[in-house]
Amino acid sequence: MPIEKVSARDWGSHPPYVHPGYRSTALRGPKRPLVPLKQTLSELTGPVYGHESVGPLDSDLTKNGAKGGEPLGERIIVAGRVLDEAGRPVPNTLIEIWQANAAGRYVHHVDQHAAPLDANFFGGGRCVTDEDGRYRFMTIKPGAYPWLNHPNAWRPNHIHLSLFGPSIAARLVTQMYFPGDPLLAIDPIFLSTPEGARERLISQFSLDVTEAGHALGYVFDIVLRGPAETPMEMPR
Ligand SMILES: [Fe+2]
Numbered sequence: 001m002p003i004e005k006v007s008a009r010d011w012g013s014h015p016p017y018v019h020p021g022y023r024s025t026a027l028r029g030p031k032r033p034l035v036p037l038k039q040t041l042s043e044l045t046g047p048v049y050g051h052e053s054v055g056p057l058d059s060d061l062t063k064n065g066a067k068g069g070e071p072l073g074e075r076i077i078v079a080g081r082v083l084d085e086a087g088r089p090v091p092n093t094l095i096e097i098w099q100a101n102a103a104g105r106y107v108h109h110v111d112q113h114a115a116p117l118d119a120n121f122f123g124g125g126r127c128v129t130d131e132d133g134r135y136r137f138m139t140i141k142p143g144a145y146p147w148l149n150h151p152n153a154w155r156p157n158h159i160h161l162s163l164f165g166p167s168i169a170a171r172l173v174t175q176m177y178f179p180g181d182p183l184l185a186i187d188p189i190f191l192s193t194p195e196g197a198r199e200r201l202i203s204q205f206s207l208d209v210t211e212a213g214h215a216l217g218y219v220f221d222i223v224l225r226g227p228a229e230t231p232m233e234m235p236r
Contacts, residue, residue, distance in 0.1 A: 007225050009229070010225075013200075014193065021191060022149065043168065044169060059126065059137050060138040061122070061137065061138065062140060064125060065107075065120060067120055068120075069119070070120060071101065071121035072102050072121075074102065076140065076216050077218065078220060082129050082135065082163065083224070085224065090133045094126060095126065095127055095135050096125070097125050097139070097161050101143065102142070103115040103116050104144050104146075105145065107123050115145065125137055144156060149188060150188075155187060156177055157183075158177050160173070161176060172232045174201065174230055175201060177190060203219060
Protein backbone atom coordinates (compact mmCIF):
# COMPACT_ATOMS: atom_id res chain seq x y z
CA MET A 1 0.00 0.00 0.00
CA PRO A 2 1.50 3.40 -0.88
CA ILE A 3 2.28 5.62 2.10
CA GLU A 4 0.04 8.67 1.99
CA LYS A 5 1.66 12.03 2.52
CA VAL A 6 0.44 13.72 5.70
CA SER A 7 0.71 17.35 6.77
CA ALA A 8 3.60 18.38 8.97
CA ARG A 9 2.75 18.13 12.64
CA ASP A 10 1.52 21.37 14.23
CA TRP A 11 4.00 21.61 17.11
CA GLY A 12 2.10 24.57 18.52
CA SER A 13 -0.66 22.14 19.52
CA HIS A 14 1.53 20.05 21.82
CA PRO A 15 3.17 20.54 25.20
CA PRO A 16 6.90 21.29 25.18
CA TYR A 17 9.35 18.76 26.62
CA VAL A 18 10.16 21.13 29.45
CA HIS A 19 7.40 23.17 31.06
CA PRO A 20 8.55 25.13 34.14
CA GLY A 21 5.28 24.64 36.03
CA TYR A 22 5.45 20.86 35.54
CA ARG A 23 8.51 20.32 37.68
CA SER A 24 9.68 16.84 36.69
CA THR A 25 9.89 17.83 33.02
CA ALA A 26 12.98 19.89 33.93
CA LEU A 27 14.67 16.66 35.02
CA ARG A 28 13.67 14.42 32.14
CA GLY A 29 12.98 16.68 29.19
CA PRO A 30 15.76 16.82 26.59
CA LYS A 31 17.33 20.27 26.29
CA ARG A 32 19.24 19.64 23.09
CA PRO A 33 17.77 18.81 19.70
CA LEU A 34 16.98 15.14 19.22
CA VAL A 35 19.07 13.09 16.82
CA PRO A 36 16.83 11.34 14.30
CA LEU A 37 17.65 7.64 13.97
CA LYS A 38 17.09 5.82 10.74
CA GLN A 39 14.19 3.45 11.19
CA THR A 40 14.72 -0.16 10.26
CA LEU A 41 12.14 -2.76 9.30
CA SER A 42 11.69 -3.79 12.94
CA GLU A 43 10.61 -0.29 14.05
CA LEU A 44 8.42 0.18 11.00
CA THR A 45 6.63 -3.14 11.05
CA GLY A 46 6.35 -4.43 14.59
CA PRO A 47 4.97 -5.24 16.95
CA VAL A 48 1.61 -5.51 15.27
CA TYR A 49 -1.55 -5.85 17.31
CA GLY A 50 -4.87 -7.00 16.00
CA HIS A 51 -8.41 -7.81 17.00
CA GLU A 52 -7.43 -11.39 17.80
CA SER A 53 -5.17 -10.30 20.68
CA VAL A 54 -7.84 -8.21 22.40
CA GLY A 55 -10.47 -9.99 24.47
CA PRO A 56 -14.13 -8.96 24.72
CA LEU A 57 -13.83 -7.82 28.36
CA ASP A 58 -10.64 -5.84 27.83
CA SER A 59 -12.59 -2.65 27.13
CA ASP A 60 -14.83 -3.04 30.19
CA LEU A 61 -12.89 -1.84 33.23
CA THR A 62 -15.90 -2.49 35.44
CA LYS A 63 -15.44 -6.21 34.70
CA ASN A 64 -11.83 -6.88 33.72
CA GLY A 65 -10.51 -6.42 37.26
CA ALA A 66 -13.56 -7.63 39.16
CA LYS A 67 -13.01 -10.30 41.78
CA GLY A 68 -16.56 -11.28 42.51
CA GLY A 69 -18.00 -7.78 42.95
CA GLU A 70 -18.62 -4.46 41.27
CA PRO A 71 -16.06 -1.65 41.42
CA LEU A 72 -17.11 1.38 43.46
CA GLY A 73 -17.76 4.76 41.89
CA GLU A 74 -19.66 6.36 39.05
CA ARG A 75 -19.87 4.16 35.93
CA ILE A 76 -19.06 6.01 32.74
CA ILE A 77 -18.70 5.24 29.05
CA VAL A 78 -15.84 6.85 27.13
CA ALA A 79 -16.30 6.59 23.38
CA GLY A 80 -15.13 8.32 20.25
CA ARG A 81 -13.37 7.98 16.95
CA VAL A 82 -9.80 8.09 15.76
CA LEU A 83 -9.65 10.38 12.74
CA ASP A 84 -7.00 11.53 10.30
CA GLU A 85 -6.53 15.14 9.25
CA ALA A 86 -9.27 14.88 6.63
CA GLY A 87 -11.75 13.54 9.18
CA ARG A 88 -11.52 10.01 7.80
CA PRO A 89 -11.79 7.15 10.28
CA VAL A 90 -8.61 5.31 11.29
CA PRO A 91 -9.48 1.64 11.86
CA ASN A 92 -7.41 -1.09 13.58
CA THR A 93 -5.78 1.27 16.06
CA LEU A 94 -5.01 -0.28 19.42
CA ILE A 95 -6.07 2.10 22.21
CA GLU A 96 -4.92 1.36 25.74
CA ILE A 97 -6.12 3.34 28.76
CA TRP A 98 -5.03 3.52 32.38
CA GLN A 99 -6.47 5.51 35.24
CA ALA A 100 -6.97 5.94 38.96
CA ASN A 101 -9.97 4.38 40.69
CA ALA A 102 -12.92 6.42 41.97
CA ALA A 103 -10.93 7.35 45.10
CA GLY A 104 -8.01 8.68 43.06
CA ARG A 105 -5.61 5.74 43.62
CA TYR A 106 -3.67 3.75 41.03
CA VAL A 107 -2.86 0.06 41.34
CA HIS A 108 0.88 0.71 41.35
CA HIS A 109 3.48 0.32 44.08
CA VAL A 110 4.68 3.90 43.58
CA ASP A 111 1.20 5.24 44.36
CA GLN A 112 1.06 5.34 48.16
CA HIS A 113 -1.62 8.03 48.30
CA ALA A 114 -3.74 7.47 51.41
CA ALA A 115 -6.88 6.57 49.47
CA PRO A 116 -8.37 3.08 49.24
CA LEU A 117 -7.62 0.58 46.50
CA ASP A 118 -10.66 -1.14 45.01
CA ALA A 119 -10.45 -4.93 44.99
CA ASN A 120 -12.69 -4.99 41.92
CA PHE A 121 -10.92 -2.37 39.85
CA PHE A 122 -7.61 -2.74 38.06
CA GLY A 123 -7.68 0.53 36.11
CA GLY A 124 -6.42 -0.60 32.70
CA GLY A 125 -8.14 -1.54 29.47
CA ARG A 126 -7.72 -1.74 25.72
CA CYS A 127 -9.64 -2.03 22.50
CA VAL A 128 -9.10 -1.75 18.74
CA THR A 129 -10.93 0.81 16.59
CA ASP A 130 -13.49 -0.66 14.20
CA GLU A 131 -13.87 0.11 10.49
CA ASP A 132 -15.45 3.48 11.37
CA GLY A 133 -12.53 4.36 13.65
CA ARG A 134 -14.76 3.93 16.70
CA TYR A 135 -13.72 2.85 20.17
CA ARG A 136 -15.66 2.46 23.41
CA PHE A 137 -14.74 1.82 27.03
CA MET A 138 -16.95 1.13 30.03
CA THR A 139 -15.19 2.29 33.17
CA ILE A 140 -15.43 4.18 36.48
CA LYS A 141 -14.97 7.93 36.66
CA PRO A 142 -11.44 8.42 38.02
CA GLY A 143 -11.01 10.50 41.16
CA ALA A 144 -8.71 13.49 41.55
CA TYR A 145 -5.46 12.77 43.38
CA PRO A 146 -2.73 14.81 45.05
CA TRP A 147 0.80 14.88 43.62
CA LEU A 148 4.07 16.39 44.74
CA ASN A 149 4.58 19.00 42.03
CA HIS A 150 3.90 21.91 44.40
CA PRO A 151 2.10 22.47 47.72
CA ASN A 152 -1.56 21.38 47.60
CA ALA A 153 -1.24 20.10 44.01
CA TRP A 154 -4.10 17.92 42.73
CA ARG A 155 -4.53 16.33 39.31
CA PRO A 156 -7.93 16.86 37.70
CA ASN A 157 -9.96 13.75 36.88
CA HIS A 158 -8.27 12.23 33.85
CA ILE A 159 -7.73 9.08 31.83
CA HIS A 160 -4.40 8.28 30.15
CA LEU A 161 -4.57 6.95 26.58
CA SER A 162 -1.98 5.32 24.34
CA LEU A 163 -2.54 4.73 20.63
CA PHE A 164 -0.56 2.36 18.50
CA GLY A 165 -0.38 2.95 14.79
CA PRO A 166 0.90 0.17 12.56
CA SER A 167 4.09 -0.12 14.63
CA ILE A 168 5.56 0.83 18.01
CA ALA A 169 7.37 3.79 16.41
CA ALA A 170 3.97 5.35 15.73
CA ARG A 171 2.82 5.27 19.36
CA LEU A 172 1.04 8.37 20.70
CA VAL A 173 0.17 9.12 24.33
CA THR A 174 -2.26 11.67 25.73
CA GLN A 175 -4.68 12.38 28.59
CA MET A 176 -8.41 12.96 28.49
CA TYR A 177 -10.16 15.30 30.93
CA PHE A 178 -13.77 15.96 31.95
CA PRO A 179 -15.83 19.08 31.28
CA GLY A 180 -16.36 21.55 34.11
CA ASP A 181 -13.49 20.32 36.30
CA PRO A 182 -12.32 23.23 38.52
CA LEU A 183 -8.83 21.70 38.80
CA LEU A 184 -8.14 22.18 35.08
CA ALA A 185 -7.45 25.88 35.57
CA ILE A 186 -4.62 25.16 38.03
CA ASP A 187 -3.14 21.89 36.66
CA PRO A 188 0.39 22.41 35.30
CA ILE A 189 0.16 19.32 33.09
CA PHE A 190 -3.07 20.45 31.41
CA LEU A 191 -1.71 24.00 31.21
CA SER A 192 1.53 22.81 29.59
CA THR A 193 -0.46 22.27 26.39
CA PRO A 194 -0.74 25.62 24.58
CA GLU A 195 -3.93 27.62 24.93
CA GLY A 196 -6.23 27.01 22.00
CA ALA A 197 -5.18 23.36 21.82
CA ARG A 198 -5.63 22.23 25.42
CA GLU A 199 -9.43 22.45 25.15
CA ARG A 200 -9.23 19.50 22.72
CA LEU A 201 -8.19 17.35 25.67
CA ILE A 202 -11.55 17.83 27.38
CA SER A 203 -14.18 15.21 26.59
CA GLN A 204 -17.80 16.17 26.01
CA PHE A 205 -20.73 14.85 27.99
CA SER A 206 -23.15 13.05 25.67
CA LEU A 207 -26.68 11.91 26.41
CA ASP A 208 -26.51 9.81 23.21
CA VAL A 209 -23.60 7.78 24.56
CA THR A 210 -25.13 7.58 28.04
CA GLU A 211 -26.77 4.25 28.85
CA ALA A 212 -30.07 4.85 30.62
CA GLY A 213 -29.99 3.66 34.22
CA HIS A 214 -26.39 2.48 33.97
CA ALA A 215 -23.61 4.87 32.95
CA LEU A 216 -23.01 8.47 31.83
CA GLY A 217 -21.41 8.91 28.42
CA TYR A 218 -18.44 11.06 27.40
CA VAL A 219 -17.15 11.52 23.84
CA PHE A 220 -13.47 11.99 23.10
CA ASP A 221 -12.41 11.99 19.45
CA ILE A 222 -8.71 11.68 18.71
CA VAL A 223 -7.44 13.52 15.64
CA LEU A 224 -3.99 12.51 14.45
CA ARG A 225 -3.04 15.49 12.28
CA GLY A 226 -4.23 18.81 10.96
CA PRO A 227 -5.69 21.96 12.58
CA ALA A 228 -7.70 19.96 15.12
CA GLU A 229 -4.98 17.46 16.07
CA THR A 230 -5.16 16.09 19.56
CA PRO A 231 -2.30 17.27 21.79
CA MET A 232 0.07 14.42 22.61
CA GLU A 233 2.88 13.74 25.05
CA MET A 234 5.25 12.63 22.35
CA PRO A 235 8.73 12.61 20.98
CA ARG A 236 9.36 15.05 18.19
FE1 LIG B 1 -2.62 10.04 36.03
